Amino acid sequence: MTGAAQERVDDAVVVGGGAAGLCLAHWLTEAGTGVTLVEAPDGPLRPAERTWCYWEAGTGAFEEAVVASWRRLRVRGPDGEVVESDPAPLRYRMVRSGPFERLVHARLAASPAARVLRATAHEVRDTSYGAEVRCTTADGQPLTLRGRHVFDSRPVRRPPPHRTLLLQHFRGWFVRTDAPRFDPGVADLMDFRVPQPGHGLAFGYVLPLAPDRALVEYTEFSRAPLTTDAYEAALRQYTEGVLRLGRFAVESAEQGVIPMTDGRFPRRAGRAVFRIGAAGGATRPATGYTFAAVQRQSRAIAAAVHRGSPGVPPPHGRRALAMDAVLLRALDTGRVDGPRFFTDLFRRIPMERLLRFLDGGSTPWEEFGIGLRTPVGPMLRTAAELPFLARRETGRSEESPR
Ligand SMILES: Cc1cc2nc3c(=O)[nH]c(=O)nc-3n(C[C@H](O)[C@H](O)[C@H](O)COP(=O)(O)OP(=O)(O)OC[C@H]3O[C@@H](n4cnc5c(N)ncnc54)[C@H](O)[C@@H]3O)c2cc1C
Incomplete structure (x- = not known):
């Protein structure tokens, strides 16, 4: 790195090149904003x-990176009830x-x-011209990056103070079966035909890639991750006992x-420093989905920087966060039966509307309708108690990549 390169002041420095950092660097560049993306060495x-x-x-901006897609989506209740829909x-x-x-590196x-x-x-x-990022290169050299704005996606060490913190934890196998076992036209979002844990809920998730290939996951929403052995046992039970895959590799x-939490993630970490991605609260608390919110937010940030008024819009609306807080607590306290709750929700609400709601694109009237199709008594009781509960720190873990 030359001295001149070190003196450069970019319009934006993006720290961390995961989902959020890559999307933001892409959209900033598309808008003609000068950007340095710094990603950790291997x-x-x-x-x-x-x-x-x-x-x-x-067709989205990252279509070339899409390895598979499904028009039909399915949820299976604990008793095998099938809810299938095309959310066109x-x-x-x-x-x-x-x-x-x-793909994004090549575009950059x-x-x-x-x-x-x-x-x-x-x-x-923060500095007088914006903000700086102090780094160390892979060969141990110090490096300072300067930008008028810094967008930081490094994972946070601890979740912010919260009333509820559940973990969505999972292990998945990419399997290849001896015989065709999957319908590549339909993805199973939640399959509740698995033994349920004492606390929280568990489901299978099947994304077929070909008649003989799929990603098959075992997922729990609960307070603590399992050991790898326990996930493996659950996956064996699901693939053999429920999916009956026969011989497979x-x-x-x-x-x-x-983490699925009602904690509030600060989006501002300095005058010119903003947190983005999961570290900035992009994970939808009730589902764990983050990627779509990151894409929406990145486009909005890039447009704001281009207009000269940088800021990070909230990744999720207030009403959505309030509804998620009630659901998380209702699940955590056991007031609602998770498998029944999700199966009924998918059965009673058109899939397209539900997915739009999860993307923050529903109207207040539609959200009212969604609320009415949940177990109203336990949800109202939970909603009534939430304002009296303080958000507290707990030592429970942040997102872990493995
Ligand atoms: C296994 C797994 C599967 C998931 N699947 C889905 C899914 O299907 N759909 C969905 O919507 N969400 C999913 N999520 C949730 C979420 O979308 C991902 O966690 C996503 O990666 C979050 O994006 P991010 O940019 O906030 O964080 P990350 O993608 O984790 O990016 C953070 C980046 O910062 C870098 N970094 C860390 N420390 C430093 C440092 N000191 N200096 C420089 N760089 C640093 C890391 O190398 C990393 O690249 C999944 C999460 C996991 C763990």
Whole structure:
């Protein structure tokens, strides 16, 4: 790194090149904003390759990275009840983080206004011209990046004070079966035909990639992750006892923990420093979905920077967060039966409306209707108690990539 390069002041420095950092760097560059994206060198800070799924209408900006998509979505109740729907114009899509990163890096490399560096960021602080990011390169050299604005997506160490913190934790197998077992036209979002844990809920998740290939996951919403052995046992039970896959090979696995909380994530960390991505509250508390919110937010930030009024709009609306807080608490206290709740919700509400609601695109009237189709008594009781509960810190964990 030359002295001149170190003196450069970008319009924006983006710290962390995961889902949020890559999306934001992409949209900033599209808007003609000068940007440096700094991503951790290979090592413990870099998460393992992961799968990001989301729904979207039409053709998105990252279509080249979509490895599979499904028009029909299914939920299966604990007793086998099937709720299947085509949420047109929305389509469920899967991207893999590795190809997604390569796609965005290639686009950034083609733009003179963008650069991607590999270094570990230690400190971000306001300065007279904006903010600076102090880093160390992979070969141990100090590096300071300067920007009029810094957008920081490094994961937070502890969740913010909250009333409820559940973890969405899971392990998935990419399987190849000896015989065709899957319908690649339909994805199973929640399959509750699995033994339920004492607290919270559990479900299977099946994303078919071909008649003989799929990502099959076992997921829990509960307070603590399982051991890898316990996930493996649950996956064996699900693939053999429920899906009856016959002989199959596990080609690779993915595991993760996503916090689901009603804590408030500050989006501002300094005069010119903003938090984005999961670290800035982009994870939808009731579902763990983050990727779509990150895309919406990135476009909005890039437009705001372009207008000269940078800021980070909230990733989720107030009403959505209030409804999620009630649901999280109702699940955590056991006042609602999770498998029944989700199966009934998908049966009673058109899938397209429900997915639009989860993307923050529903009207207040539609949200009222969604509220009425939940177990009204336990939900109202929970809503009534929430204002009297303080948000507290707990030692429970942040998102872990493995
Ligand atoms: C296994 C897994 C699967 C998921 N699947 C889905 C899904 O299907 N759909 C969905 O909507 N959400 C999903 N999520 C939730 C969420 O979308 C992801 O966690 C997503 O990666 C969050 O994006 P992010 O940019 O906030 O964080 P990350 O993608 O984790 O990015 C943070 C980046 O910061 C970098 N970094 C960390 N420390 C430093 C440092 N000191 N200096 C420089 N760089 C640093 C890391 O290397 C990383 O690239 C999943 C989460 C996990 C764990």
